[in-house]
Every structure is written in C-alpha cells, then in structure tokens.
Amino acid sequence: MQNRTTPGAMLKAMREKPPLVQCITNYVAMNIAANVLLAAGASPAMVHAAEEAGEFAGIASALTVNIGTLSTQWLDGMQAAAKAAASAGKPWVLDPVAHYATAFRRNAVADLLALKPTIIRGNASEIIALAGGESRGQGVDSRDPVDEAEESARRLAERQQAIVAVTGAVDFVTDGQRAVRVHGGSVLMPRVTALGCSLTCLVGAFAATVPEDMFGATVAALATFAVAGEDAALGAAGPGSFSWRFLDALSALDAETLDARARISAA
Numbered sequence: 563m564q565n566r567t568t569p570g571a572m573l574k575a576m577r578e579k580p581p582l583v584q585c586i587t588n589y590v591a592m593n594i595a596a597n598v599l600l601a602a603g604a605s606p607a608m609v610h611a612a613e614e615a616g617e618f619a620g621i622a623s624a625l626t627v628n629i630g631t632l633s634t635q636w637l638d639g640m641q642a643a644a645k646a647a648a649s650a651g652k653p654w655v656l657d658p659v660a661h662y663a664t665a666f667r668r669n670a671v672a673d674l675l676a677l678k679p680t681i682i683r684g685n686a687s688e689i690i691a692l693a694g695g696e697s698r699g700q701g702v703d704s705r706d707p708v709d710e711a712e713e714s715a716r717r718l719a720e721r722q723q724a725i726v727a728v729t730g731a732v733d734f735v736t737d738g739q740r741a742v743r744v745h746g747g748s749v750l751m752p753r754v755t756a757l758g759c760s761l762t763c764l765v766g767a768f769a770a771t772v773p774e775d776m777f778g779a780t781v782a783a784l785a786t787f788a789v790a791g792e793d794a795a796l797g798a799a800g801p802g803s804f805s806w807r808f809l810d811a812l813s814a815l816d817a818e819t820l821d822a823r824a825r826i827s828a829a
C-alpha cells in the first residue's frame with residue numbers, strides 16, 4: 563500500500579481513485595457540497611430517498627448524513643443508509659445541524675447516534691449541546707468558541723467511540739484519547755452558507771480513501787479546507803467571490819502544497 567500518512571498523501575490517493583460518497587445533506591448544501599467534492603477529487607452522489615438510500619449505501623465507499631433540512635421521509639432514508647453502512651463496516655459521518663433547536667431534531671439525532679457514526683463533525687455550539695452542555699447556538703450558526711467545546715468533544719468521542727471534529731476559527735479533532743488542532747481558513751468561511759455541511763461530505767471522502775486511519779482522514783479533510791480557505795480569501799471581495807474562489811482553490815491545491823502549509827498542532 564502506498565504511503566497515506568500525511569494530508570497531502572491522502573489527498574493524492576483520493577484523486578487517484580475518487581471514492582463514491584453518498585451524501586444525505588440538506589437542500590441548502592446539496593449543490594455546493596457536490597461541487598466541493600468534485601473540486602477536491604471525489605465522486606459525490608446525493609441519494610436520500612428511503613426507498614433506495616440503504617441499497618445505495620451498499621455501493622458507496624462512505625456515507626455522510628446531515629439533518630439540516632430534516633423531514634420524516636428523509637430521516638427514514640438516513641436511518642436505512644446508516645444501518646447499511648454500519649453493517650457493511652463502511653465509514654459514516656454525522657453532521658448534527660442545529661440539533662438543539664427542536665424536539666424533532668433532538669430525537670432524530672439521538673436515533674442516529676444510536677447507529678454509531680464513525681465520525682461526528684459539527685460547529686462548537688452543536689458539539690457542546692450533543693455532549694449534554696448548554697450551548698449558545700442560534701439556528702444553524704455557532705455562538706460558542708471552539709476552545710469551549712473541547713472537553714465536550716472529548717466526552718462525546720469517548721461516549722460514542724467516534725472521532726469528533728469541532729470546527730470554527732481553529733478546528734479541534736479528538737478520538738477521546740488523541741487530540742489535535744487545525745489552524746487556518748478564513749473569516750469569510752462562516753459567511754458562506756453550507757461550507758460546514760460541505761466539509762462533512764469531504765470528511766466522508768477522506769474516510770473512504772483512508773479507512774485504516776479515520777482520525778488522520780478527518781484531520782486531512784479539515785487541513786484541506788483550511789489551506790484552500792486561505793488561498794480563496796486572497797483577493798476575495800466578500801462571501802460571493804470567496805465562494806467561487808474556494809472551489810478553484812480546492813481544485814488547484816496539490817499534495818505537496820497541502821503538506822507544506824497544513825498547520826496541525828497537538829492539543
């Protein structure tokens with residue numbers, strides 16, 4: 563097996579064999595998330611209907627589930643797909659968008675957590691609330707700093723036996739034992755809708771590529787976003803031009819540049 567131990571090597575491996583990633587994401591995110599995966603070098607498929615989501619999980623290499631625009635029918639599809647992925651030993655990633663906002667979302671997320679996601683990716687407010695804490699989140703937007711979510715993330719990772727990624731100004735990733743921070747990105751990123759959702763899908767793509775190292779795969783996806791975000795911010799006049807520059811930056815990012823510029827520190 564070729565070396566897949568650095569973010570750059572993982573990115574290269576992903577592009578050499580683009581993984582099919584089943585993304586059950588929200589209406590807001592579907593287009594940008596698919597474009598993010600294509601720009602990074604993966605193969606996205608937005609397949610959520612209850613009638614086929616479980617079957618499709620059998621052919622995809624990874625699944626991502628995001629509750630951003632939830633309905634009962636979508637939840638049925640999410641559960642079918644998560645069960646199929648888990649029973650086939652394939653990675654699946656949960657994005658608990660605004661799960662604290664309503665009873666419907668809280669119950670949905672509890673049911674999905676019982677299906678044992680491999681990786682959970684959320685913003686600080688989502689991760690604090692998921693671990694049982696008081697979050698200041700407002701709808702889909704975080705109102706908490708990442709450093710205040712770190713203990714919650716460690717507890718959640720231990721409780722769920724999962725990798726937990728908290729994103730924000732500086733990202734934090736833990737499996738309950740190990741922990742790192744990923745620096746970089748741009749203040750324009752939270753001003754473009756659904757970039758967090760797109761990152762969740764990219765985490766699925768890296769996890770599909772490096773199934774032997776879910777922790778490293780998660781960190782690599784976050785580092786890819788951080789470096790591409792810095793590049794996209796150069797010359798961006800605001801969120802609009804940042805958005806298309808970000809796709810171009812992802813697509814132009816090569817393995818060597820990613821490894822040279824990724825800023826990952828022990829936490």
Ligand SMILES: Nc1ncnc2c1ncn2[C@@H]1O[C@H](COP(=O)(O)OP(=O)(O)O)[C@@H](O)[C@H]1O
Binds near residue numbers: 685756759
């Ligand atoms: N203030 C910031 N500075 C740099 N990068 C940021 C900042 N806020 C968010 N990001 C980046 O934006 C991406 C999406 O994260 P986030 O905004 O936390 O997710 P969500 O959209 O789910 O709330 C991540 O790559 C994260 O590192």
Ligand SMILES: Cc1ncsc1CCOP(=O)(O)O
Binds near residue numbers: 758
């Ligand atoms: C605005 C909005 N409303 C429901 S889902 C969604 C997108 C949220 O995207 P992100 O969590 O990446 O900010």
Ligand SMILES: [Mg+2]
Binds near residue numbers: 702
């Ligand atoms: Mg989000």
